Amino acid sequence: MKNQKGFTLIEMMIVLLVISVLLFITIPNVTKQGSSINSKGCKAFKNMVEGQVEAYRMEEKTIPEDLQELADAGYLNEEYKQCPDGRALAIDSEGAVTIVD
Known part of the structure; x- marks a missing residue:
């Protein structure tokens, strides 16, 4: 009988077990x-x-009133008017940006 090289079923099962863990x-x-x-x-x-x-x-x-005004002036892309997690941003009258929860 020839010496065939390869993995046995048990060896493959052990590898799959380690990967699963x-x-x-x-x-x-x-x-x-x-x-x-x-x-x-x-x-x-x-x-x-x-x-x-x-x-x-x-x-x-002047201070922009909202993000739409920034987008209209070309400072923001239209699709980037909120956080990646979906929360909105607001600009107050002094120009401070806050996260609206």
Whole structure:
């Protein structure tokens, strides 16, 4: 009988078991980080909008009333008027940008 090289069924089952255990460990950790990632993304977007408000204020000598005014003036893209997690942003009368929950 020839010496055939390859994996046995038991070896393949052990490899699948190890991969399954690793997946069971990593998937819950990744899903827990989703809200943290969205929160940090919203804070970063808020900071970017604050910069755009300041640029608008410097060029137009006035404060924009809302994000639509920034978008109309070309400071924001139309599709980027809210945080990645869906929360809205608001601009107050002094030009401060806040996250509306």
